[in-house]
Amino acid sequence: MTKKLAIGMFQNGRARGTWKIPGREHEPNFTDLDYWIDLARKCEAAGADFLFLADSYGYPTLGGTVVPTAVERDVQFSTVDSQMLMSALAAATSTLGLVTTVSTMAEKPPIVARQYRTLDHLSKGRIGWNIVTGSAQAGSALLFGEPLMPHDDRYALADDHVQLSLKLWEGCWADDAFVRDAATAVWADPERVREVVHDGPFFSSRGVLVTPPSPQVTPTLFQAGASSAGRELAATYAEAVFLAAESKALAEQIGDIRRRSEAKGRGRDAVKCLIAGTFRVADTEEEAIAAHEAQIAEISLEFAATTYAYFTGIDLLSLDLDKPMPASAADTDNGRTNVERFLGPDAPTVREILEEFRANGVMGKPFLGTVEQAVDQALALIEETDADGFLVQPDPDGGHDLFFEKVMPELRRRGVIKDDLPGGTLREHLFGEGQARLPDTHPGAAFRQEARTFA
Numbered sequence: 001m002t003k004k005l006a007i008g009m010f011q012n013g014r015a016r017g018t019w020k021i022p023g024r025e026h027e028p029n030f031t032d033l034d035y036w037i038d039l040a041r042k043c044e045a046a047g048a049d050f051l052f053l054a055d056s057y058g059y060p061t062l063g064g065t066v067v068p069t070a071v072e073r074d075v076q077f078s079t080v081d082s083q084m085l086m087s088a089l090a091a092a093t094s095t096l097g098l099v100t101t102v103s104t105m106a107e108k109p110p111i112v113a114r115q116y117r118t119l120d121h122l123s124k125g126r127i128g129w130n131i132v133t134g135s136a137q138a139g140s141a142l143l144f145g146e147p148l149m150p151h152d153d154r155y156a157l158a159d160d161h162v163q164l165s166l167k168l169w170e171g172c173w174a175d176d177a178f179v180r181d182a183a184t185a186v187w188a189d190p191e192r193v194r195e196v197v198h199d200g201p202f203f204s205s206r207g208v209l210v211t212p213p214s215p216q217v218t219p220t221l222f223q224a225g226a227s228s229a230g231r232e233l234a235a236t237y238a239e240a241v242f243l244a245a246e247s248k249a250l251a252e253q254i255g256d257i258r259r260r261s262e263a264k265g266r267g268r269d270a271v272k273c274l275i276a277g278t279f280r281v282a283d284t285e286e287e288a289i290a291a292h293e294a295q296i297a298e299i300s301l302e303f304a305a306t307t308y309a310y311f312t313g314i315d316l317l318s319l320d321l322d323k324p325m326p327a328s329a330a331d332t333d334n335g336r337t338n339v340e341r342f343l344g345p346d347a348p349t350v351r352e353i354l355e356e357f358r359a360n361g362v363m364g365k366p367f368l369g370t371v372e373q374a375v376d377q378a379l380a381l382i383e384e385t386d387a388d389g390f391l392v393q394p395d396p397d398g399g400h401d402l403f404f405e406k407v408m409p410e411l412r413r414r415g416v417i418k419d420d421l422p423g424g425t426l427r428e429h430l431f432g433e434g435q436a437r438l439p440d441t442h443p444g445a446a447f448r449q450e451a452r453t454f455a
């Protein structure tokens, strides 16, 4: 393998398994800042490209109310605001990229633009925005007191949102606008700081992002959501995507994103395709398999069904378990990635979908066995799918310690990951030294004052 894989570490602002491990119930966890700082420092020491904290306002609902199992068992339920953690993590680290999610449904573009620009300053260029239309949309629509917008309309809104955000980041300040010259008493050049003009289908704006340009100007743009509309958004704007599925579906999704991005003039390799991978390693293959099976045995069908309801709004337990999901159930306005991956000529039965969610959750099969075996499986998947790296899922106890101690050194030994992160910014970690800014082929580049055609 000639390419160097990108390694992102996944965590979300949610409680993980520790609260139910006997003797560890009171360990510091997701509401404790020290837990997050410790995690970020470990990611940095291991040489990961970035730490990603997922986030959502949603939680599992069915028929307009919260699912009791979600509350009782903490299935995609309790969470803290991941974005609030970011400045503390920026202060605690110096090279690690820091990525978090804000849904385009939750915050308006000027808010997102200001928050991420601030974080880009505070982290000295290490911040990334994971653009999603949101998961568990039915729940968050209820929470916000809004009607559930149809799925593809949410993606049209996301497109408009990103357009305006890019105008604010790239278009307001020319590169030489922030003068800050005490001798002439000029703070910024009024000729070079311009109001954006935006009249989109969902957002309008005449205004200035008042926070001066940060090291990346635009944060590194990530996307997660692999429905057809999601892949289109990714191919248009994203610089990296998070994908989770079995190998055939992954290969199709990645091929599709590369084709679409090439058709948009961005090139086949403009979007780093990162597989959400789980490494379950032990001293022997038997031990690893036994530990994985013991973990599955603890997961009830209700738990699996509630997880599925979170991602799709569909109640699998109300369907005929021995048939594939009927088209009427599959027609959901919640997230569609985890519906579309179970449709088609080889569609599994509802029971098989439930078993898949019991065994692997949303993230696909783990790489299982000794360290060497798990790494062999992971690298084979990279070859089969043409992916660019991994978004590594936590261990069963919620941490990443085994990955850092065992898997990362093995990946390094095989020469498939970077020895040192290039450049000081997240974009350079992913694309190489000197690539701190969006490339000229990205649609955001057209909004720069030298290039722009609006206003």
Ligand SMILES: Cc1cc2nc3c(=O)[nH]c(=O)nc-3n(C[C@H](O)[C@H](O)[C@H](O)COP(=O)(O)O)c2cc1C
Pocket (backbone or CB within 6 Å): 053, 054, 055, 056, 101, 103, 130, 132, 133, 134, 135, 151, 224, 225, 226, 227, 228, 229, 230, 242, 243, 244, 276, 311, 334, 335, 336, 337, 338, 391
């Ligand atoms: C690894 C990974 C991480 C994700 N992180 C988030 C997240 O932080 N917040 C969120 O709302 N959706 C996240 N998603 C995406 C949702 O699962 C969901 O697919 C998407 O938001 C809805 O879009 P869709 O209709 O295209 O599926 C993630 C997906 C993957 C594979």
